[in-house]
Amino acid sequence: MEKRLLLLLPIFALFHPLPSATSQSVIGVNYGQVADNLPPLSVTVNLLQSTTISKLRIYGADAAVIQSFAGTSISLVIGVSNADVASLASDPNAAAGWAAANVFPYVNSSSISIVTVGNEALNSGDSSLASNLLPAMQNLLYALSASTSVSAVKVSTVHTMDVLSQSDPPSSGAFHPDLVDTLKGILGFLRDSGSPFMINPYPYFAYRSDPRPETLAFCLFQSNPGRLDAGSKLTYSNMFDAQVDAVRSAVNALGFPEVEIVVAETGWPYKGDPDEVGATVDNAKAFVGNLVAHLRSLVGTPLMPGRSVDTFLFALYDEDLKPGPTSERSFGLYRADQTMNYDAGLVKSSSTSNATASPPQSNTTQQSPPATPAGLTQPVGWCGPGATLQAEAGGGSLEPAVQCFSAVGSRGAGTLGRLLSYVALTMSITRL
Template sequence: MASCSLCRVLLLFLTLSDSFVQIFSAGIGINYGQIANNLPSPPRVAILLGSLNITRVKLYDTDPNVLLAFSNSNVDFIVGLGNDNLEDMSDLIKAQAWVEQHVQPHLPQTKITCILVGNEVFASNDTQLRSSLLPAMQSVYRVLVNLGLDKQVIVTTAHSLTILGNSYPPSAGTFREDLVQYLQPLINFHSQIKSPFLINAYPYFAYKDDPSQVPLEYVLFQPNQGMTDPSTNLHYDNMLYAQIDAVYSAIKAMGHTDIEVIVSETGWPSKGDADEAGATVENAELYHANLLQRIAQKEGTPAKPSTPIDIYVFALFNENLKPGPASERNYGLYYPDGTPVYNIGLQGNLAGTPLSAPLSASNKTAFSVFNFLMLFLISCFNLRICQREGRRGIS
C-alpha cells in the first residue's frame, strides 16, 4: 500500500515537472549568434535546441565546433560567408577552396542546406562590396554545381529593409533607385537558381524611431485598427506582414513573382538605453509570443495568404560583446546560463538549468527531491521483490 501511494506521489511529481517541458514545434528558425564570451558550449546548445524541437538554425559563419556538435541531428543549417570574404569569392578557385574547407567536410553528417553569402551588404556605402556580392554568389553556386551539392545546398544573401525606397502602402513597395543596378541582376539570379530572398525585418526599429506615430499594438500583433492598403483593399493588423508584402511588391516591380521572401531575422529587445523606446521584457515577450502563435497557425500575409510566413527569430542568446546601444546585447530568448529571459512557451529540457554553470540552489533542491524519490521508489520496489521471493522460499 505504501509503495502504491509513493508511486502516485512520484507520478504527480513527474507530471508537474513535465509542465515545464513545453516542446515548441511550430517550425520556427533561430539565429545562433556568438558575439559573447559567456555562452554555453555548442554541444550543450545542441541539447537545448533538441529539447525545444527547433530544427532550423542560422549561423553567421561556419564554426566547426557548432557544425560538429549538430552532426547526425535533424537540424537544418544556414551558414554564413562573411562580407570580408566577398571580393575573394569572385575567383572560382578561391570559392571552391572555401566550400571544400568550410562546408563539404560537414556533409552529410550535419545538414547544411543554405549558404548565406554576405549579410546586409547594401546597408554599407562600399561600392566595391556591393559590386562583389553577385559574383560571389554566382561563384559559390557554380562550385556547388561542380561538386554535385546544388540540390541540397542553396545560395542566397540577407538584406536590411533599408533597401526599400518605399514601403507604404505595401502594394507600392519599391527598392531604392540607387540600388536597382545591383538588385535587378541579383533578383534575376534568385529566379534562375530558385533561391529565396531573405530580409531582416524589425518592426521594433520603426516604433523606436517614432513611438508617438507608430501604434505599439500594431507592431506587437496586439488587437488594433490596423491599416488598409488603398490599392488592394487588403487589411494589415501588424507591421511585419506589411513589411514582407512591401518586399514582395518591390520584387514584382523588378519583373518577378516566382521568388519567396523569408524573414531571416526578426525580434524585439528585452532591454535598452533610456532613448530606446519600447525595449522592455514585457514588449519582447508579447512580440515573440504573438509571432509564434501566428507561425503555429501557418498563416500567410494578406498578399500571400497561401504561403505560410517563414521566419528566423533573432536571437537564441543575449550577446554581451555586441557593440552599439544596450538593445543590441539584449535580443536573446535565453540568458547565457540557459534560463529564459521571459516565458513564451519555448521551454525545453534545459530551460531553467544553467548550461555552463553549476546548478542553482533551487535546482539542486529539485534534483535532490527527485533523486530521493527515485531511490526510495527503487528501494521499496526491491524490498517488495525480496519479500515476495522470501515467501516463495527463494534464497
C-alpha cells in the same frame, strides 16, 4: 452508416486540422557569437532540441558549430563573411576552396540548407561589396554544383530593409533606384537557382520612430483597428506582415514573383537604455510569442496567404560584447546560463502559444476601409511623419529606412473548393 462517417473524416479535418510539423518548420533562430560567456556547444545543441526551433543561422562557417549539429534534425544556414566576398567574386578557385572547406566535409552529417554570401552588404557603406556580391554568389554556386550531394544547398545573401525606398502602403514597396540594377541581377540569380530573397524586418524600430499606443499594439500583434492599404484594398493587422509584404511588392515590381522570401532576422529587445522606448520584457515576450503563434497558424500575409515565410528569430542568446546601446546586447531568447529572458512558447513541453500574449489577429479580406474610431477625422493607417519601418539590429545603426505604414489581409479561399471535392468524392464512393 459507419462507413459514411469514416469517409467524412477528411472533411472534418479541413476545419479541425491536427498539429502539423509544417507549422513548426518555419521557425528558426540566429546564433550570434559576439560574447565571451556562451555555453559549450553541446549545451546549446541540447537546448535547441528541447524547443520547437528547427533551423539555426550562424554568421560564418564555424566548423565546431556545424559539427555539433551533426545528426540532429536542425538545419543550418551558414555564411560567407563580407571580407571574403571579393576573393570569391574574383577567383572561382577561391569559391571552390571555400566550398571544399566549409560545405563538402559535412554533407553526410550536418544539414546545411543555405549559404549566405555576405551580410547586409548592400547597405554596408562599401561600394565594392555591391559589385562583387553577385559574382561571388555565382562562383560559389558553381563550386557547390561540383558535388551532386549538395545540390539542395541554396546560395543567397541577406539585406536590411534599407534596400527599400518606399514601403507605405505595402503595395507600393519599391527598391532604391540606385540598387535596382544590382538587385535585378541578384533576383535573377535567386530565381534561376531556386534560392530565397532574405530580409531583416524589425517592427521594434517602427515603434521607436512612432511610440504611440496604437502603433505598439500594431507592432505586437495585439488588438487594433487594422490599417488599410488603399492600393491593394487589403487591411493589415500587424507591422510584421506589412514589412514582409512591402518586400514582396518590391520583388514583384522588378518581375520576380516566383522568388521566395525568407526573414533572416527579426526580434525585440527586452531591455534598453532610458531613451530606448519600448525595450521591455513584456513587449519582447508579446512580440516574439505572438509572432511564433502567427507563423504556426500558417495564415500567411495578406499578399501571401495560406503559408508562413520561414523566419529566423534574433537571437538565441544575449551577446555581451556587442557595441552600441543596451538593446543591442538584449535580444536573446536565453541568457548564457540557458534560463529564459521570457517565455515565447518555444519549449516543446509547453503550450505552442504564449498564454499571456495576445493571439494574432486573423487575416480577413477587407473590401472597404475599417471604420474610423470616434474622435478621429482621418482613416486609421499611418504611423506618423518620419516614422521608419526598421533599422539594422545587428550593427546598431538606427538610420531612417522607409516610412512606417501598415495595414489584416485575406486568407486563401481554397477551403470551400476542397470541401466540395471531398463531398463529391464521398458521395461517389458511398454509391459503390
